[in-house]
Amino acid sequence: MTMHGYIRAIKKSGQDGPFIEIDKPEITIGRSQECDIRVHLPKVSRLHASINVEGDKVWLFNASKNPIKVKTSGKTILLLRSKRHALSDMDEFVIYERLFRYEGSYFLCFLGEYIIN
Numbered sequence: 001m002t003m004h005g006y007i008r009a010i011k012k013s014g015q016d017g018p019f020i021e022i023d024k025p026e027i028t029i030g031r032s033q034e035c036d037i038r039v040h041l042p043k044v045s046r047l048h049a050s051i052n053v054e055g056d057k058v059w060l061f062n063a064s065k066n067p068i069k070v071k072t073s074g075k076t077i078l079l080l081r082s083k084r085h086a087l088s089d090m091d092e093f094v095i096y097e098r099l100f101r102y103e104g105s106y107f108l109c110f111l112g113e114y115i116i117n
Helices: none
Strands: 006-010 016-021 026-032 048-053 057-062 066-073 073-079 084-086 090-095 098-103 105-109 113-114
Touching: 057 066, 073 084
Parallel strands: none
Antiparallel strands: 006 016, 006 098, 026 048, 048 057, 057 084, 066 073, 066 090, 090 098, 105 113
């Protein structure tokens, strides 16, 4: 499958943290050991959210009863349960107290080099 960008964790200091490539149709986020991205906080659902690839779009889906705060294009929206949001490059979202950023089409990092699309 083609890579569709990254989901990057943002450290509490605001610095970039580790990332996971979006290289399969679904990336799961939650407390469960089966999740691709694990968030070790008791208020996070076992399956809290997922990142889904459909064609050339990357979607954030909320599987939790708790809303997910998404910062996109200078505004903040609340993504409610069973709703999804088409991610744009550099959108940020919060899973409980953990901040993540979607790094998609603007630049992809490969082996330490930045490729500008």
